[in-house]
Amino acid sequence: MRRSIVNDPEDLVPEALEGLVLSHPRLLELEAEHRFITRKEPARDKVGLVSGGGSGHEPLHAGFVGTGMLDVAVAGAVFASPTALQVLAATKAADAGRGVVQIVKNYTGDVLNFRIAGEISGDDAIDTEIVLVDDDIATDSGEDGPGRRGTAATVIVEKVCGAAAEEGAGLADVAAIGRRVATSARTMSLALAAGTHPGDDRPQFDLGDDEIELGVGIHGERAAKRASFTDANGLTDLLLEPLLSELDLSRGDEVLAIVNGLGSTYPLELQLVARALHHRLGDAGIEIGRSLVGPYVTSLDMHGVSITLMPLDDELRRLWDAPVRTPALTW
Amino acid sequence: MRRSIVNDPEDLVPEALEGLVLSHPRLLELEAEHRFITRKEPARDKVGLVSGGGSGHEPLHAGFVGTGMLDVAVAGAVFASPTALQVLAATKAADAGRGVVQIVKNYTGDVLNFRIAGEISGDDAIDTEIVLVDDDIATDSGEDGPGRRGTAATVIVEKVCGAAAEEGAGLADVAAIGRRVATSARTMSLALAAGTHPGDDRPQFDLGDDEIELGVGIHGERAAKRASFTDANGLTDLLLEPLLSELDLSRGDEVLAIVNGLGSTYPLELQLVARALHHRLGDAGIEIGRSLVGPYVTSLDMHGVSITLMPLDDELRRLWDAPVRTPALTW
Amino acid sequence: MTEQTSSPALPAGFGRAFVLTLREAFVGAADDLGDLDRRAGDGDFGTNVRTAMKHLDANLEADPPTSYREWLTALYMAWLGVGGTSGPLFGMFFRDLAKAGDEAGRSVPTAAQFGDALAAGQATVQRYGEAKIGDKTMIDSLDPAIAALRAALEADAETSAVEALFEAEDAAVAAATATAQTTARRGRASYVGDASRGVIDPGAAAMALVIGSARAGADGSGAVDLSWVA
Amino acid sequence: MTEQTSSPALPAGFGRAFVLTLREAFVGAADDLGDLDRRAGDGDFGTNVRTAMKHLDANLEADPPTSYREWLTALYMAWLGVGGTSGPLFGMFFRDLAKAGDEAGRSVPTAAQFGDALAAGQATVQRYGEAKIGDKTMIDSLDPAIAALRAALEADAETSAVEALFEAEDAAVAAATATAQTTARRGRASYVGDASRGVIDPGAAAMALVIGSARAGADGSGAVDLSWVA
Numbered sequence A, B: 001m002r003r004s005i006v007n008d009p010e011d012l013v014p015e016a017l018e019g020l021v022l023s024h025p026r027l028l029e030l031e032a033e034h035r036f037i038t039r040k041e042p043a044r045d046k047v048g049l050v051s052g053g054g055s056g057h058e059p060l061h062a063g064f065v066g067t068g069m070l071d072v073a074v075a076g077a078v079f080a081s082p083t084a085l086q087v088l089a090a091t092k093a094a095d096a097g098r099g100v101v102q103i104v105k106n107y108t109g110d111v112l113n114f115r116i117a118g119e120i121s122g123d124d125a126i127d128t129e130i131v132l133v134d135d136d137i138a139t140d141s142g143e144d145g146p147g148r149r150g151t152a153a154t155v156i157v158e159k160v161c162g163a164a165a166e167e168g169a170g171l172a173d174v175a176a177i178g179r180r181v182a183t184s185a186r187t188m189s190l191a192l193a194a195g196t197h198p199g200d201d202r203p204q205f206d207l208g209d210d211e212i213e214l215g216v217g218i219h220g221e222r223a224a225k226r227a228s229f230t231d232a233n234g235l236t237d238l239l240l241e242p243l244l245s246e247l248d249l250s251r252g253d254e255v256l257a258i259v260n261g262l263g264s265t266y267p268l269e270l271q272l273v274a275r276a277l278h279h280r281l282g283d284a285g286i287e288i289g290r291s292l293v294g295p296y297v298t299s300l301d302m303h304g305v306s307i308t309l310m311p312l313d314d315e316l317r318r319l320w321d322a323p324v325r326t327p328a329l330t331w
Numbered sequence C, D: 001m002t003e004q005t006s007s008p009a010l011p012a013g014f015g016r017a018f019v020l021t022l023r024e025a026f027v028g029a030a031d032d033l034g035d036l037d038r039r040a041g042d043g044d045f046g047t048n049v050r051t052a053m054k055h056l057d058a059n060l061e062a063d064p065p066t067s068y069r070e071w072l073t074a075l076y077m078a079w080l081g082v083g084g085t086s087g088p089l090f091g092m093f094f095r096d097l098a099k100a101g102d103e104a105g106r107s108v109p110t111a112a113q114f115g116d117a118l119a120a121g122q123a124t125v126q127r128y129g130e131a132k133i134g135d136k137t138m139i140d141s142l143d144p145a146i147a148a149l150r151a152a153l154e155a156d157a158e159t160s161a162v163e164a165l166f167e168a169e170d171a172a173v174a175a176a177t178a179t180a181q182t183t184a185r186r187g188r189a190s191y192v193g194d195a196s197r198g199v200i201d202p203g204a205a206a207m208a209l210v211i212g213s214a215r216a217g218a219d220g221s222g223a224v225d226l227s228w229v230a
């Protein structure tokens, strides 16, 4: 039985947003009615960046609000899209006169509500562009259906678009660089154990002692595949193999890598995966030029890990390296 | 059953250290033989700062190596002190000619090995001072015995000493400010579930569905007390009450607060505790001038939270705010 | 599109009467609509309807509408603040209804303009929801209602707006009832496959209540039949 | 302290002979020492002894010692690289032994200087470990060994270093064996309370092997009795 530190589960999201803002009083501000978080000092004369989605993936998205990244993050209930009205208000708040890029993970509800908010914000003469993040190769099922899910590559899109906007790039250019990231970044995830909804006492699914969920999503949905449990090196291979066959990397290429904890994976575990990833890619002549290792896009307390890879070039490296100052990412 | 992402558990610590350094190639360097991590660019002409202890508490300590914080972090096996020889080598590596402050959590093994390393490093004419961190009020059992354990206040000691050393303070002054933090900071912890050793399949202890472990340590030892499970506000009160009666704060005081996740506590949960803490202290007229909310001093994947409070004054606020650039803390 | 001048007028105050009548109908049918979604869906549609109406009340209180467009705007904003698929889709549908009539939005639309707005709303729902007619969704009752409304208006220049809306209502209710014969291919109900057969689609039923409320708002009765829902 | 000139000399090469003999003894007794710690402790002492000897081998290989001080330094550094309580305590104990003799550390200490170094080591162990005699620890066999060594040297100016070390060894083994009669008040064994009774303290036994190895290093036999350990 997994218990949660929670008051009334109904109040979880607004209370947690309040807690976040109280903990970062110089950086963040809360718009309580529509449940979005903005920078304390709104940016001027730049393209606005708004993102958001269901809660339970923290630090995504509110943890990435600040200089060099998002202007506004809007929060739905756990694993549920924010409403179109919330997204609309958040989009308006992100506008500083030069239009707004909406960064949206590819889930039906999120896409619907962000598209609608984008359309309606046109009533107020706000130009919007949507950047859809769909990096999860486990859901790459061809033409039909909702397409690949959006997962940890969202962090790269938010960072890179944030840097471009901060540099003064226009709406179309900020969207274009975001789409370039989304087109080239891919993610694969696995879970040893599911997360547990706040207020529930059972994880979202159970696994046998010798199986893992390969290609798991971040909403507690089961994966299409099961695989055998193995050691850290073996688990890394299970993630890396489909990524490499998807990404078409060659010797001498440089990548950005995210080794992402899905919730209750502890640092020692992530460091072992990072190590294995460095060795494997190194053997293939591929350099990890930049990396993040930690819990960035989570699924409550799911025990698992994802690997995201994106080929790096000079422009992406420069935008990645640009200063950022948010609760969850600062350099 | 809790499984771990691990290779041979025997190799866990050296492999994880390697993974950490591979992930921060521009910031960190590994001395593999003695299992310590140093800054990539060693600092010059400043007091050296070394800390360390058993593994399983990540990001403590290696995550705090970098500008404005530690020079060297040395790692024992999970929950076991590094050896005197490791600490000796680490202490020597931390010396830049102006002596070394050793920051030590108060556990018998750590104290023994750091004291010995300090004594032996005298052979090489290295001056050392030990700052003992003993903030855990759950183990405040009077004169006899090993005294209070060291837990999350270690982060404050490392940050504040790091800033003082970076400013150019001398050995005695860096140690003195560290001792001032250690004397005034206090911590209380609780757990809803124990952590699981890498390679084991059972958590270190079991709890009834309606009980929590109040005053739990970071090595999986059970607490002296059990309390009833309750909501986020109630759990915060359970931690805060003994802290307030210990700390002698008055209306108008300002504190630094750490809401620390013990491993698998997810951000939404920590944000609820942070929120409750702000409200409770606010009601008492006490301002949280600075805070950290996140997993900083963990116990594998223990599900729990600790609160650390330290009264702030101008000097401590200035040193806390000074720039820091490490894997786990940057501003 | 139908010429404005050649179409019968909807009465003054139509916006207010339509929205308040619909509010009554939605609140009255919420439990039954929720039951339908529970039997072939994920059960949240009743809550979604109720949440929308709670938002509507708040909007009416905060900023009392003074024109057709403002009444419908209060309604569409209310639905956009609701989750599920119905929230955004009904929101965008009512947004198109709010645009009915003249550019400035000061006057009440004609029956034909209202019909055009219903059609625009259907197109919007299909653009966002990607449903085809027959997929067992809200448009299954909307589409025949629009056809019936237009047919009545076109058949006889003397037809009143209320008479045309009665035709539309009858078509909508009949089509909504008939969705029980179909299998869902959109929305949560599509996950249960053939198990959705035998159950009226709650969104289609709700859409029929929209048409009925327009009629009851136009004829001043405020009376909408809910008995067939369930 | 005893005057250097009035004390019998330990043979040239004593450092090497002492350390290599002790290495044999520790390796030979490691299993039994581990068993003792398992019966009244946490069972890791055998591993700790073995780890120390592995480190010793590495040190001897990496940087072959050329003097008594260097041989003992290789030994103390080996123990400081070991966990548990015994690692740091034996490490600091041997560090004091390494300091025996002249300042420059080039020559072999006299028997009296060796006795003084043992006493300094005991003081260091007690300073760090806070054990009193009788707490069932390594000093329980060390303390009587030092007393016996000094008594032999003082009783008769003609006593050889080997003879005095034989007296010390006998006292150490007797005292180590007698720890079976006591209850542990330090170290992991103290957690098991009276259950430690009946079991020889492994640290005290190991310390008796240290004294025996000094004797066997001095007399050139290299032979230390391990049979009593267990």
Ligand SMILES: Nc1ncnc2c1ncn2[C@@H]1O[C@H](COP(=O)(O)OP(=O)(O)O)[C@@H](O)[C@H]1O
Binding pocket: C037, C041, C042, C043, C044, C045, C048, C083, C084, C085, C086, C087, C089, C125, C128, C129, C130, C131, C136, C137, C138, C139, C186, C187, C188, C189, C201, C202, C203, C204
């Ligand atoms: N893609 C779609 N296009 C049009 N209408 C839809 C679509 N999906 C669902 N609906 C309508 O919405 C109703 C369900 O609403 P609701 O319960 O709020 O949404 P959800 O299916 O997400 O739980 C269905 O009865 C159907 O009429």
Ligand SMILES: Nc1ncnc2c1ncn2[C@@H]1O[C@H](COP(=O)(O)OP(=O)(O)O)[C@@H](O)[C@H]1O
Binding pocket: D037, D041, D042, D043, D044, D045, D048, D083, D084, D085, D086, D087, D089, D125, D128, D129, D130, D131, D136, D137, D138, D139, D186, D187, D188, D189, D201, D202, D203, D204
């Ligand atoms: N405080 C102490 N002072 C002196 N010797 C001690 C002390 N604690 C333990 N010892 C000695 O160390 C031996 C145990 O060594 P070891 O197993 O390596 O340590 P631990 O008790 O930490 O597991 C004991 O048999 C005892 O002789």
Ligand SMILES: [Mg+2]
Binding pocket: C037, C041, C042, C043, C044, C045, C084, C188
């Ligand atoms: Mg539904």
Ligand SMILES: [Mg+2]
Binding pocket: C042, C044, C084, C085, C188
């Ligand atoms: Mg739903």
Ligand SMILES: [Mg+2]
Binding pocket: D037, D041, D042, D043, D044, D045, D084, D188
């Ligand atoms: Mg032991």
Ligand SMILES: [Mg+2]
Binding pocket: D042, D044, D084, D085, D188
């Ligand atoms: Mg031990």
